[in-house]
Amino acid sequence: MSTALPEAKEPKRERGKQRVADLLDAGAALFVEKGYDATTMTEIAARAGAAIGSLYQFFPSKESIADALVTRYTERATKALERLMERAPAASSAGLADMLIDLMLELRADRDVTAALSQAVADVVERRRPTRHAFRGRIAAILRIANPGVDEDAAAAAATMIAMVMKSVPVLADQEAEAAAPLLPQARIMLALYIDHVIHG
Amino acid sequence: MSTALPEAKEPKRERGKQRVADLLDAGAALFVEKGYDATTMTEIAARAGAAIGSLYQFFPSKESIADALVTRYTERATKALERLMERAPAASSAGLADMLIDLMLELRADRDVTAALSQAVADVVERRRPTRHAFRGRIAAILRIANPGVDEDAAAAAATMIAMVMKSVPVLADQEAEAAAPLLPQARIMLALYIDHVIHG
Amino acid sequence: MSTALPEAKEPKRERGKQRVADLLDAGAALFVEKGYDATTMTEIAARAGAAIGSLYQFFPSKESIADALVTRYTERATKALERLMERAPAASSAGLADMLIDLMLELRADRDVTAALSQAVADVVERRRPTRHAFRGRIAAILRIANPGVDEDAAAAAATMIAMVMKSVPVLADQEAEAAAPLLPQARIMLALYIDHVIHG
Amino acid sequence: MSTALPEAKEPKRERGKQRVADLLDAGAALFVEKGYDATTMTEIAARAGAAIGSLYQFFPSKESIADALVTRYTERATKALERLMERAPAASSAGLADMLIDLMLELRADRDVTAALSQAVADVVERRRPTRHAFRGRIAAILRIANPGVDEDAAAAAATMIAMVMKSVPVLADQEAEAAAPLLPQARIMLALYIDHVIHG
DNA sequence: AATGAATGAGTCTTCATTCAT
DNA sequence: TATGAATGAAGACTCATTCAT
Numbered sequence: 001m002s003t004a005l006p007e008a009k010e011p012k013r014e015r016g017k018q019r020v021a022d023l024l025d026a027g028a029a030l031f032v033e034k035g036y037d038a039t040t041m042t043e044i045a046a047r048a049g050a051a052i053g054s055l056y057q058f059f060p061s062k063e064s065i066a067d068a069l070v071t072r073y074t075e076r077a078t079k080a081l082e083r084l085m086e087r088a089p090a091a092s093s094a095g096l097a098d099m100l101i102d103l104m105l106e107l108r109a110d111r112d113v114t115a116a117l118s119q120a121v122a123d124v125v126e127r128r129r130p131t132r133h134a135f136r137g138r139i140a141a142i143l144r145i146a147n148p149g150v151d152e153d154a155a156a157a158a159a160t161m162i163a164m165v166m167k168s169v170p171v172l173a174d175q176e177a178e179a180a181a182p183l184l185p186q187a188r189i190m191l192a193l194y195i196d197h198v199i200h201g
Numbered sequence: 202m203s204t205a206l207p208e209a210k211e212p213k214r215e216r217g218k219q220r221v222a223d224l225l226d227a228g229a230a231l232f233v234e235k236g237y238d239a240t241t242m243t244e245i246a247a248r249a250g251a252a253i254g255s256l257y258q259f260f261p262s263k264e265s266i267a268d269a270l271v272t273r274y275t276e277r278a279t280k281a282l283e284r285l286m287e288r289a290p291a292a293s294s295a296g297l298a299d300m301l302i303d304l305m306l307e308l309r310a311d312r313d314v315t316a317a318l319s320q321a322v323a324d325v326v327e328r329r330r331p332t333r334h335a336f337r338g339r340i341a342a343i344l345r346i347a348n349p350g351v352d353e354d355a356a357a358a359a360a361t362m363i364a365m366v367m368k369s370v371p372v373l374a375d376q377e378a379e380a381a382a383p384l385l386p387q388a389r390i391m392l393a394l395y396i397d398h399v400i401h402g
Numbered sequence: 403m404s405t406a407l408p409e410a411k412e413p414k415r416e417r418g419k420q421r422v423a424d425l426l427d428a429g430a431a432l433f434v435e436k437g438y439d440a441t442t443m444t445e446i447a448a449r450a451g452a453a454i455g456s457l458y459q460f461f462p463s464k465e466s467i468a469d470a471l472v473t474r475y476t477e478r479a480t481k482a483l484e485r486l487m488e489r490a491p492a493a494s495s496a497g498l499a500d501m502l503i504d505l506m507l508e509l510r511a512d513r514d515v516t517a518a519l520s521q522a523v524a525d526v527v528e529r530r531r532p533t534r535h536a537f538r539g540r541i542a543a544i545l546r547i548a549n550p551g552v553d554e555d556a557a558a559a560a561a562t563m564i565a566m567v568m569k570s571v572p573v574l575a576d577q578e579a580e581a582a583a584p585l586l587p588q589a590r591i592m593l594a595l596y597i598d599h600v601i602h603g
Numbered sequence: 604m605s606t607a608l609p610e611a612k613e614p615k616r617e618r619g620k621q622r623v624a625d626l627l628d629a630g631a632a633l634f635v636e637k638g639y640d641a642t643t644m645t646e647i648a649a650r651a652g653a654a655i656g657s658l659y660q661f662f663p664s665k666e667s668i669a670d671a672l673v674t675r676y677t678e679r680a681t682k683a684l685e686r687l688m689e690r691a692p693a694a695s696s697a698g699l700a701d702m703l704i705d706l707m708l709e710l711r712a713d714r715d716v717t718a719a720l721s722q723a724v725a726d727v728v729e730r731r732r733p734t735r736h737a738f739r740g741r742i743a744a745i746l747r748i749a750n751p752g753v754d755e756d757a758a759a760a761a762a763t764m765i766a767m768v769m770k771s772v773p774v775l776a777d778q779e780a781e782a783a784a785p786l787l788p789q790a791r792i793m794l795a796l797y798i799d800h801v802i803h804g
Numbered sequence: 805a806a807t808g809a810a811t812g813a814g815t816c817t818t819c820a821t822t823c824a825t
Numbered sequence: 826t827a828t829g830a831a832t833g834a835a836g837a838c839t840c841a842t843t844c845a846t
Contacts, residue, residue: 037238119320157382181358193394439640521722559784583760595796
């Protein structure tokens with residue numbers, strides 16, 4: 001039973017993983033489209049091609065879907081930031097600004113989901129606090145590597161400002177189409193100016 | 202008669218006017234506290250010290266409260282911007298940045314409400330589009346008054362960026378308390394740097 | 403006070419009567435248009451150009467409007483039937499049939515109102531029972547005047563059948579327009595045939 | 604699959620089918636007893652021994668129950684008329700009258716429901732128009748088979764009159780008990796006389 | 805494990821009726 | 826007397842979650 005069919009459960013697990021991914025994607029899409037509250041568990045199941053019972057097999061509550069989605073975003077964001085940290089020390093102000101903007105561009109889809117959830121699921125903001133704190137800590141660290149003269153508090157404040165600009169990247173990216181002028185380059189400039197001011201100003 | 206409170210039946214007696222104001226304030230507070238969807242009509246009425254029927258006497262639907270609130274914000278924002286426009290031409294980059302930040306600080310409470318509604322009431326984003334457009338148009342105009350050499354598209358893009366920073370002011374203001382360092386001054390700096398770059402850069 | 407201004411209250415009474423009539427007409431129209439349940443007290447007042455408070459000054463409840471309307475119909479129907487009774491004895495079967503159809507044509511509008519109310523206000527059917535009974539009694543009497551040989555029960559049954567056909571007159575009259583053929587003449591024929599059968603058959 | 608129960612989600616399991624039937628019966632009974640508007644969704648569910656949520660699982664709105672009921676009546680009436688059509692050509696005027704009366708007697712329960720709904724659900728009258736038209740068309744056809752000399756318009760008008768008498772059958776049947784004399788035989792006579800007049804007169 | 809029916813608390817909204825001015 | 830605001834019980838409908846097959 002164990003050696004005879006070692007991979008017997010593989011397809012099942014495989015299928016289960018696919019199910020979970022589909023369900024998560026369906027939830028993500030719907031949460032962005034219509035908001036957390038307006039999205040129905042039945043809808044999520046339907047879009048994933050699953051029965052409502054199946055959805056509850058994997059996610060015991062609506063909030064657990066939100067949790068999973070936030071976790072997914074956190075993991076991806078963390079990894080992306082780690083990759084960025086390696087290249088950051090060598091970068092100029094403008095280079096750093098670009099990296100940060102590009103980071104958000106990469107995380108854009110996930111970020112939209114998290115934004116939608118932050119409003120509706122009170123818990124999410126709370127849960128994300130340490131992550132956000134860590135995120136800013138890394139940015140502050142980068143700043144202080146570039147200029148050790150910047151004191152901790154100043155670096156922390158600057159990191160918050162930088163995070164704020166980064167947060168607007170998905171929104172700006174969405175407006176690209178309708179706006180007459182290119183917004184992202186302006187965001188890069190704004191960020192570069194500010195970083196430069198913090199480091200060399 | 203007045204264009205205020207669309208969809209809401211205008212009260213004809215003094216008592217009714219007070220009721221409407223109370224109801225609106227209760228709604229605003231609750232929407233910010235728990236979000237649009239999580240706020241109950243019954244709760245709004247209760248907080249305003251009114252019966253549910255009284256609430257519906259003036260606001261025929263939950264959405265009509267949102268509408269009224271958005272309209273109120275739009276009116277106040279428009280007025281505030283108009284006042285700012287008078288003083289703007291004479292200001293330096295830093296002065297202009299300060300004015301804009303202060304504008305948002307003044308509108309902060311209303312802005313928070315509108316932000317909460319924008320997420321949940323699909324219609325709100327749509328309705329606000331022209332207002333937002335006009336708002337940015339004014340900012341772009343200010344930039345081009347300061348430096349007529351800036352072309353229209355560039356001014357428009359810069360205005361969008363500036364609006365974005367302004368939008369974050371209420372959030373930053375809320376964080377002042379918990380953050381180790383003062384955020385608002387940093388926002389002023391960031392904005393001043395950028396405006397200066399657009400005008401003189 | 404009494405001799406000096408004897409007609410002082412006349413205009414008031416006059417106005418009051420007009421009010422009541424307007425209110426009743428508004429109610430009648432709306433009950434027919436949308437049914438008793440779907441009609442709102444507020445609507446009735448509005449259509450009559452009165453405030454909701456005024457409506458309640460004259461009619462203490464929604465049902466009291468229905469009552470008044472039914473009473474009005476009963477009175478008019480009774481009067482009309484009395485007039486008919488005078489001419490009935492001398493009429494032929496066809497003549498009698500015509501009179502009965504014409505009677506309903508005359509009462510048509512009021513009948514429509516009563517029909518609408520009968521469905522919704524349980525009380526109305528009950529209240530109208532004696533009137534309906536009397537109405538049929540008169541018709542049965544006419545039949546027995548025409549042919550005293552018809553026994554009471556047979557006359558009563560025939561009267562019920564005749565009333566049934568009469569009841570359909572308003573409906574048929576409404577269809578005249580859209581129907582390709584004239585319905586009322588057919589109703590006259592059907593009734594004449596049946597009356598003739600009862601009396602001479 | 605089947606055309607039955609429009610608007611109602613078809614149950615997929617046996618249990619669901621039974622539920623739908625029970626729910627429909629409960630609705631029919633209550634609509635007749637107290638009228639459409641006065642009947643509560645909660646009551647319907649209760650009488651069917653179901654939770655309010657179960658009711659909504661299959662009938663998304665109160666009106667959808669009315670729709671389903673009307674559809675059920677239409678189907679049954681159509682079938683019954685088709686059966687009648689086979690025997691009609693060979694019948695005498697009296698025989699035909701009897702068949703038509705018996706048809707309504709058979710459909711009596713369903714007809715009562717539809718009558719109750721016609722008043723309250725505006726849509727019902729509209730939806731039934733084509734069915735009613737077809738129904739009359741069949742009756743007109745029967746008349747013209749009996750006597751091809753009857754022109755189309757005359758047959759149509761006569762069919763409407765016949766339908767009118769048929770419509771009163773359930774009412775008459777209900778009155779049998781309280782009335783002193785038998786009404787149904789009189790209805791048969793009235794109809795026979797009229798049909799005979801149309802065909803041979 | 806998968807499916808779809810069952811459940812019922814909770815929400816928005818309506819409206820007849822009453823009150824205060 | 827006339828007016829319009831106030832009231833709250835009641836009803837349609839939703840949806841997260843649980844169960845039975």
